[in-house]
Amino acid sequence: MILLAAHGSPDPRAQALAQGLRKGLERRLGEEVLLGFIEHQSPTLLESALELARRGGGVVLPLLLLGAGHLKADLPLALEAARVRYPKARFLLARPLGTHPALVALWAERLGRRGATPEDGAVLVLRGGTDPGANAEGAALARLIEEKTGVPTVPAYAAKARPTPREALLRLAALRPRRVFLLPHLFFRGVVEERLRGRAAGLDLEVLPPLMGHPALLEALEGRYREALEGGYAPCDTCRFRFPLGRFAPRREAQIAGLRALRHALFAPGRHPHGPFIHLLLCTGEDCRERGALGLLRRLEEDLRDLGPLVQLTPTPCLSRCGKGPVLIAYPEGVVYGGLSPEDALPLRKAHLEGGEVYREKLLEVI
Helix, strand or coil: CEEEEECCCCCHHHHHHHHHHHHHHHHHHCCCEEEEECCCCCCEHHHHHHHHHHCCEEEEEEECCCCCHHHHHHHHHHHHHHHHHCCCCEEEECCCCCCCHHHHHHHHHHHHHCCCCCCCEEEEEECCCCCHHHHHHHHHHHHHHHHHHCCCEEEEECCCCCCCHHHHHHHHHCCCCCCEEEEECCCCCCHHHHHHHHHHCCCCCEECCCCCCCHHHHHHHHHHHHHHHCCCCCCCCCCHHHCCCCCCCCHHHHCCCCHHHHHHHHHCCCCCCCCCCEEEEEECCHHHHHCCHHHHHHHHHHHHHHHHHHEEEEEECCCCCCCCCCCEEEECCCEEECCCCHHHHHHHHHHHHHCCCCCHHHEEEEC
16 A cells, blocks of 8 residues: 655645546556645645554655655654554655656656757756755756756756755856756646746746646656665655754754654664653644744743753644644654643643643643
8 A cells, every 4th residue: 555645735736636646656556545745735644644554554655856854754753653553554665756767857858849959058946945955856856857968957946945046047147058948846837836937037048837747757656666665765865863863952953854763762762862751742834833833942942951861842844733733742652732832831841741641721632
C-alpha cells in the first residue's frame, strides 16, 4: 500500500492534481494509494498515516518537488504518531521528486520543442525556502537541465532564497542570450506562477507552463516508489538536524528532521544526549501563529528552562489541527492540547510535567 503525501493548498486545483496523480499511480502500479495533505485540505497527513499504519504500513511517497521542511519534519512526525498507535506498522519513506531524470527530460523536451539552443538561456524558477539542502537540490536540477540541453540554465527562487528571478535574469544577461525562457518548476498555475508572469510582463522572454499533470510526474513518482522498495533514503547530506539538538536551540535549528532523529528524541532518552524524557511539540504553523503561538513559545521557553535535560521544547510546522490552536503535543504520552495561551504555561507545567497528570482544561485528544 502507498501513502501519497501532498502539500495541500486552498486552491482546488491542487487537490484535483493530487487526486489525478493518486488514480494514475493506482493504475500504473496496481496498488491501493491513500492520499494525505500536509496543510489546508483533508484527509490530513496524520489521518492517512494512521490508516496506513492500521493496515500494517507501506511506502510513503512524498508529492514534493524538493526535500525541505515538510519532508524532514511533518512527515516523520505523522509517521511516528501513527507508529505510537500501531507499533507493528512499518513504513518506507521515499525521496521527494528532486532531480529525478524524468523531470530533467520534461524540461529538455519542452525547450527542444521551442528550438532552444546554446545561444539561448533559461531560468528555472523554484519556490524557494530556508532549507539549504533543498535550495541546492534545485540548483542541481538547473545544472542537469543545462547538461542535457546545452541551454545555459540559471536557478532562481520565488521566495526566501537567492538569486531571485530578477537577479537570475541579470546573471543570464551577461551571456547575451538570443532568447530567454522562464521555466516555472511548480505543480500548477498558482499564486507564485501568476506573480512570475506579472513580473515578466514587458520583458523579452517566454514563460513556459508549469508541471501540471504531465506524465513525467507519474514516471518520477513510480521511480521513487521502486527506489524505496530497494532501500531508498531520505536526504541528509546538508541537513542541519544531523547534529545533536540543544535543549532550547534556536527555533529553526530545533525543528526535527528524519525518522531516526525523531525516534531518538522521543523514545531513547537514556542512550542519546539529545533525548529528553518529555518532548513538547508546539505548532507554529500559520493558523497557530495567528492565535498566539509565538507568545506561548516565548513563555514556555522561559518557564521550562530550569527543567534542563528533562524536557525538550520543539516548535514545529503545522500539526494539522487548524482552528484549535495554539496546539501542543506532549510525548511520549501523545497528549494533544489546544487553545493554549501564555497563561497556560505554568498550569501545564504543574499538571503535566510535575504532577504527571493531564492538563484537562485544554485537552484535545490522546493520539
